[in-house]
Amino acid sequence: AQTVTQSQPEMSVQEAETVTLSCTYDTSESDYYLFWYKQPPSRQMILVIRQEAYKQQNATENRFSVNFQKAAKSFSLKISDSQLGDAAMYFCAYRILRFGNEKLTFGTGTRLTIIP
Amino acid sequence: NAGVTQTPKFRILKIGQSMTLQCTQDMNHNYMYWYRQDPGMGLKLIYYSVGAGITDKGEVPNGYNVSRSTTEDFPLRLELAAPSQTSVYFCASSSAGLSIATNEKLFFGSGTQLSVL
Numbered sequence: 001a002q003t004v005t006q007s008q009p010e011m012s013v014q015e016a017e018t019v020t021l022s023c024t025y026d027t028s029e030s031d032y033y034l035f036w037y038k039q040p041p042s043r044q045m046i047l048v049i050r051q052e053a054y055k056q057q058n059a060t061e062n063r064f065s066v067n068f069q070k071a072a073k074s075f076s077l078k079i080s081d082s083q084l085g086d087a088a089m090y091f092c093a094y095r096i097l098r099f100g101n102e103k104l105t106f107g108t109g110t111r112l113t114i115i116p
Numbered sequence: 117n118a119g120v121t122q123t124p125k126f127r128i129l130k131i132g133q134s135m136t137l138q139c140t141q142d143m144n145h146n147y148m149y150w151y152r153q154d155p156g157m158g159l160k161l162i163y164y165s166v167g168a169g170i171t172d173k174g175e176v177p178n179g180y181n182v183s184r185s186t187t188e189d190f191p192l193r194l195e196l197a198a199p200s201q202t203s204v205y206f207c208a209s210s211s212a213g214l215s216i217a218t219n220e221k222l223f224f225g226s227g228t229q230l231s232v233l
Contacts, residue, residue: 004158009156042226043204043206043226043227044224044225044226044227045159045206045208045222045224046224047221047222091158091159093158102147102149102161102164102166102172102174103161103174103175104159104161104222105158106158106159106160107158108156108157108158109156109157109158
């Protein structure tokens with residue numbers, strides 16, 4: 001069974017600093033996607049960044065970037081120049097790349113606090 | 117720009133009661149999903165639908181039913197509410213299925229907080 005583990009229930013960072021959220025996953029599949037979702041207090045889930053397992057290059061989206069280590073099954077999210085609006089729960093998620101598979105497996109989340 | 121709309125936002129049920137969680141989207145998305153989020157846990161897929169008239173089970177379908185009579189609406193029904201169904205429920209939609217879209221985006225509603233006492 002596929003599992004996603006986020007070992008940091010809570011993290012905090014000073015505004016304008018950089019923070020890294022950790023995620024590890026367990027799978028026997030070779031083709032899959034990895035995601036980071038943000039859930040602000042409004043509860044709506046927002047896609048932050050996506051990484052295809054077959055790509056060696058780490059994905060980046062403005063201030064958000066990932067460190068994808070396929071052999072180690074590690075997928076961390078780095079947030080640079082942290083802003084107050086980044087405060088939220090962050091969920092790591094995984095999906096097997098297979099036609100007909102609609103299942104996303106989520107980790108338990110990391111609550112990020114931004115200190116002004 | 118309504119996106120995915122869920123109602124109600126909060127609800128308290130007594131054990132054994134039934135209710136329907138409503139979900140509607142105005143983006144003409146074929147794929148719709150229901151997730152539940154238990155405290156301190158990630159989301160788990162309950163049911164999903166790939167188009168009107170077609171539904172399929174996810175990870176945790178027991179105790180729930182769904183229907184998809186129109187593209188816009190995907191209601192989730194609890195027939196005999198149990199305390200184990202206390203959770204936050206999220207509806208989501210996608211233009212193409214996650215398994216075939218090259219740039220899939222999952223649009224989530226803001227959730228329904230359900231307590232069964």
